Amino acid sequence: MKPFWETKSLTEMSRAEWESLCDGCGRCCLYILHNEETGDVFETDVGCTLFDAKKRRCRDYENRLTRVPDCVQLTPENAKTLSWMPNTCAYRRLANGKTLPDWHPLITGDPTSVERAGAAVSPDLISEDDIDDELLESRITKTR
Ligand code: SF4
Numbered sequence: 001m002k003p004f005w006e007t008k009s010l011t012e013m014s015r016a017e018w019e020s021l022c023d024g025c026g027r028c029c030l031y032i033l034h035n036e037e038t039g040d041v042f043e044t045d046v047g048c049t050l051f052d053a054k055k056r057r058c059r060d061y062e063n064r065l066t067r068v069p070d071c072v073q074l075t076p077e078n079a080k081t082l083s084w085m086p087n088t089c090a091y092r093r094l095a096n097g098k099t100l101p102d103w104h105p106l107i108t109g110d111p112t113s114v115e116r117a118g119a120a121v122s123p124d125l126i127s128e129d130d131i132d133d134e135l136l137e138s139r140i141t142k143t144r
């Protein structure tokens with residue numbers, strides 16, 4: 001039998017199925033920079049004020065949208081259009097007709113496969129609270 005992510009659209013999934021798509025990489029909680037002219041998106045090693053880099057979790061997931069106005073709630077509708085999301089993200093991939101990466105925990109059955117694949121953020125991120133805005137460019141690590 002095929003797994004649910006191959007048979008259901010994002011809108012057809014249960015809440016539990018939807019939540020299980022998140023591999024916990026933490027990359028959507030990194031500070032990113034946009035080049036307005038080229039459309040390029042740059043990833044930094046700076047984490048959101050609420051991000052716990054050691055646990056790769058939001059410290060206040062329930063209230064994140066009110067505490068961090070820039071935090072975006074992913075939905076089946078916007079998953080396709082959020083081009084700044086990492087291209088490894090299961091929501092973005094499925095919304096764009098792709099499959100899950102072979103290291104995804106739903107496939108491996110092992111949550112640590114995300115780290116082993118090099119897809120997770122570093123536990124040594126700095127917090128946006130600890131850096132001046134004008135220094136953010138110096139923290140760019142890669143293009144997304
Ligand atoms: S980028 Fe996608 S898979 Fe990674 S933590 Fe964010 S929502 Fe989950």
Ligand code: SF4
Pocket residue numbers: 028029030048049050051052057058059060061064065068071072
């Ligand atoms: S508020 Fe939480 S979920 Fe939103 S970007 Fe920050 S750490 Fe991530």
